[in-house]
Amino acid sequence: MDFEYDAKTEDYRKRLLAFMDEHVYPAESSFHTDGWEPPAILASLKEAAKEAGLWNLFLPGEHGAGLTNLQYAPLAEITGRSPAVAPAALNCAAPDTGNMEVLAEFGTPEQQERWLKPLLAGEIRSAFAMTEPQVASSDATNIGTRIERDGDDYVINGRKFYITGAMNPNCKVFIVMGKTDPDAARHVQQSQILVPRDTPGLTVKRGMTVMGYTDGDHGGHAELIFENVRVPATNLIGVEGGGFAISQARLGPGRIHHCMRLIGMAERALELMCTRALARTTFGKTLAEQGVIQDWIAESRVRVEQARLLVLKAAWLMDTVGNKGAHTEIQAIKIVVPSAVEWILDKAIQTHGAAGLSQDTPLAGLWASARMLRLADGPDEVHKRSLAHRELKRYRSGS
Known part of the structure; x- marks a missing residue:
């Protein structure tokens, strides 16, 4: 390994450090929110980040800045100095980052057009609905939520827990992990599917705190109920059993x-x-x-x-x-x-x-x-x- 930053990384570092001093640190005192609405100042921070060329730094390839993991590491470290403000301002905040990676790698052109494109633009937020209250979700094969084929649709039933970002009103889509075939081999029972927030049968039951914090700056966390939630089969990500x-x-x-x-x-x-x-x-x-x-x-x-x-x-x-x-x-x-x-x-x-x-x-x-x-x-x-x-x-x- 060469520990010296290459020219590209050093250029990004200098611009990002200046952005932190000029925009991020001064915004910290007014950024926090007691509710779930994004802080009002976030919109202007995102525009400033776009103008500075500090946008989607996490995502390699055609959709992002084209940085390697080694190039991105020192930049992510800098944003970690203000983790509530900087990642969101640069469109590099979880869980959107992981969801964009999934859609970029596994999404169909139609899924990418409908969901990846606005996520990349920072126009919407998203959430990843995997963990559940009744099972030890650290073993993903435990997941109990059912995703059952019914003609041209899938029907989803289950309960999700501590779903990060779900309380943000701009969270417009959930990537949901559930079982499509409980009788299959252990690691191919699960699938992932896109569920728009406004789909009938999907209920955001409650916001959940972290150590007493609402964590609204990160979009909060929520418990979700899926009761006969019906979405088109084309919303499946990848193939059945690939979750x-x-x-x-x-x-x-x-x-x-x-x-x-x-x-x-x-x-x-x-x-x-x-x-x-x-x-x-x-x-x-x-x-x-x-x-x-x-x-x-x-x-x-x-x-x-x-x-x-x-x-x-x-x-x-x-x-x-x-x-x-x-x-x-x-x-x-x-x-x-x-x-x-x-x-x-x-x-x-x-x-x-x-x-x-x-x-x-x-x-x-x-x-x-x-x-x-x-x-x-x-x-x-x-x-x-x-x-x-x-x-x-x-x-x-x-x-």
Whole structure:
């Protein structure tokens, strides 16, 4: 690996850093919302991002900026310094990113025209409806929602839970994961299908909080009910039984994007910790002179550097040998990075005292996001289980 940014990446970095200073950081104080409506300032931020050429940076190929994972990593890290504002402003926010990737790779021309095109333009939002309250959804083969063929339509029945982005009124379409053939082999029972928000039988039952936050800045999270929801068979993404494979293709990039942004969250937390430590005095010394604070600062820097190196390695492997070849590293970063960043945020909060819990710093919200990401896209324990199985396989007799 070459750790020097190439000319294209460096150009994007300079423009993005300037955009953060000029537009994103000044917008933070007025961006947050107590409800589900997008903050009013978001529209102008998106226009500014388009004018600056900082749009759809996450998406390779013809539909996006054409960046590799390794080129996008330092840019996503920068946006992670303000994760509620910057990704949304640049049209690089989950779950739209993963949904656009799915539609770009697996969607029909008609599906791309109706849904991908407005998503790429930032005109609508979307959600990915996979997890369910009655089953352990970290094992996607558990999904119980039924998608049954009926003539020229599919009929959907089920209940979904913690569906990110669903409370945003601009969320116009759901990609729904469900079972089309419960009797098929375990990994080909599932399919994915497009369900417009206004389809009869689809009910957004309630918004759900994260650590007490509505998380409205990210479009919120919702519980959904599907009662005889009927959509055309042409809304199926890919083929029947292809849902599990599509979800794996979707989650790989999603996991690394989260980890890239987490590095930026950690850098901002460390910056705030150092600034606070130098400004506050206790027992005749600044906090920066206290050994325990110095230990936290040093340990934070080490953890950031370790996490970043592993994320960059995963990005490099995804570019060179593909997502499947980078499977071990993708799982490793999903285990390591949220936990490391959660620890750093905890120490930054502790350094700030009660102020670290308040709305006067971004730390409490960042901590809630980092803690959530130890569950989102698969909990730590599931990734550890899979990683251990792969490691043990190398030593089993006959393997």
